[in-house]
Amino acid sequence: MRAIELSAFGLDHLQQVDLSAPRPGPNGVLVRMEAASLNFRDYMLVSGQLYRGVQLPIVPVSDGAGTVLEVGEAVTRFKPGDGVTTFYKSRWIAGAMRPEWEGAEIGAPYPGVMRELACFDQYSLARAPGHLSSLQAATLPIAALTAWQALELARITTGQTVLLLGTGGVSLFALQFAKLRGARTIMISSSDDKLDRAKALGADVGINYSKHPQWGALVREATGGAGVDAVIETIGAATLAQSLDAVRMHGFIAVLGWIGGMDATLPLSKVVLKRVHLQGISVAPLEAHERMVAAIEATGLEPEIDRVFGFAQLRAAFEHLVAGRHFGKLAIDFNA
Numbered sequence: 288m289r290a291i292e293l294s295a296f297g298l299d300h301l302q303q304v305d306l307s308a309p310r311p312g313p314n315g316v317l318v319r320m321e322a323a324s325l326n327f328r329d330y331m332l333v334s335g336q337l338y339r340g341v342q343l344p345i346v347p348v349s350d351g352a353g354t355v356l357e358v359g360e361a362v363t364r365f366k367p368g369d370g371v372t373t374f375y376k377s378r379w380i381a382g383a384m385r386p387e388w389e390g391a392e393i394g395a396p397y398p399g400v401m402r403e404l405a406c407f408d409q410y411s412l413a414r415a416p417g418h419l420s421s422l423q424a425a426t427l428p429i430a431a432l433t434a435w436q437a438l439e440l441a442r443i444t445t446g447q448t449v450l451l452l453g454t455g456g457v458s459l460f461a462l463q464f465a466k467l468r469g470a471r472t473i474m475i476s477s478s479d480d481k482l483d484r485a486k487a488l489g490a491d492v493g494i495n496y497s498k499h500p501q502w503g504a505l506v507r508e509a510t511g512g513a514g515v516d517a518v519i520e521t522i523g524a525a526t527l528a529q530s531l532d533a534v535r536m537h538g539f540i541a542v543l544g545w546i547g548g549m550d551a552t553l554p555l556s557k558v559v560l561k562r563v564h565l566q567g568i569s570v571a572p573l574e575a576h577e578r579m580v581a582a583i584e585a586t587g588l589e590p591e592i593d594r595v596f597g598f599a600q601l602r603a604a605f606e607h608l609v610a611g612r613h614f615g616k617l618a619i620d621f622n623a
């Protein structure tokens with residue numbers, strides 16, 4: 288079967304290989320992979336920035352979707368024909384995360400999804416929403432679930448205001464989920480065109496952060512001076528000070544990204560005097576994923592896909608991701 292392997296770090300070392308087809312063990316589920324989607328983490332793996340020891344060669348990319356072909360005799364969650372997605376934090380089923388469950392992650396250290404046939408433990412998979420194609424469902428496991436978890440933990444309800452940073456995959460899912468919860472949304476972006484597209488998706492206010500580097504004050508202005516109830520902090524060091532400026536007293540900041548730098552200077556006066564709740568987020572358990580799938584099905588929500596690449600175009604997809612011109616998710620169609 289066709290697969291893509293990373294033999295050494297760097298985009299030049301992604302190569303198509305022929306691997307033997309896997310067989311499911313008693314708890315295993317054999318899946319015909321039909322689609323994948325990219326997250327920044329996948330680029331960190333390929334470029335050698337991932338912090339954990341990774342054995343090479345490895346099949347890259349964490350998020351994928353497909354159809355169950357065969358199940359082991361102990362499998363109770365799936366049957367042949369079911370549409371499934373991967374579930375990235377594959378030991379975190381429910382409740383609080385435990386240290387011993389960290390690191391059980393598809394797409395390094397566990398093999399990723401860029402292969403036509405893959406066997407997964409039944410708890411490394413989740414049911415795909417019935418109305419979505421595999422291409423659409425493949426965008427959910429990391430980006431959508433992280434956005435879902437941020438809004439759940441922030442307890443966003445009707446009439447509240449949420450601030451979203453940039454127009455990447457996580458932010459656009461957060462925009463869609465915030466709308467489902469009846470919240471008002473403010474989005475910042477480097478591009479007026481992208482802000483127009485975000486407004487078409489339901490964003491109430493758009494601010495261009497390239498034109499307005501001190502956007503925190505504008506966000507407060509847009510909330511009548513009070514500040515937003517929650518910030519979905521996807522960027523990190525480059526934006527945390529402005530996010531603290533934008534959030535209301537006793538507001539919530541979901542700290543989950545670092546494409547704008549890992550080491551932030553924290554203006555403690557704002558954290559303390561505003562009594563801000565800073566909540567670190569690293570994806571979410573399977574029970575939250577299942578709540579998200581139910582909500583997506585109940586509302587008919589469809590992911591925002593910027594561009595679809597073919598199986599053999601993984602390198603081009605990574606180059607597009609790193610260029611940062613995308614709006615929403617980048618997907619890989621295994622049949623193209």
Ligand SMILES: NC(=O)c1ccc[n+]([C@@H]2O[C@H](COP(=O)([O-])OP(=O)(O)OC[C@H]3O[C@@H](n4cnc5c(N)ncnc54)[C@H](OP(=O)(O)O)[C@@H]3O)[C@@H](O)[C@H]2O)c1
Pocket residue numbers: 326327328429430433452453454455456457458475476477478481496521522525526542543544545546547568569570608611612613615
């Ligand atoms: N903790 C977790 O569980 C978790 C899960 C998923 C992702 N993440 C992290 O969350 C972050 C976002 O992920 P993603 O998949 O949504 O990324 P993405 O699709 O690549 O989107 C990134 C977007 O961020 C915006 N941006 C970049 N620099 C910015 C700045 N200085 N100020 C404001 N916006 C800026 C850009 O939007 P514009 O082009 O509109 O300006 C860019 O398109 C990444 O750091 C990722 O690693 C964390």
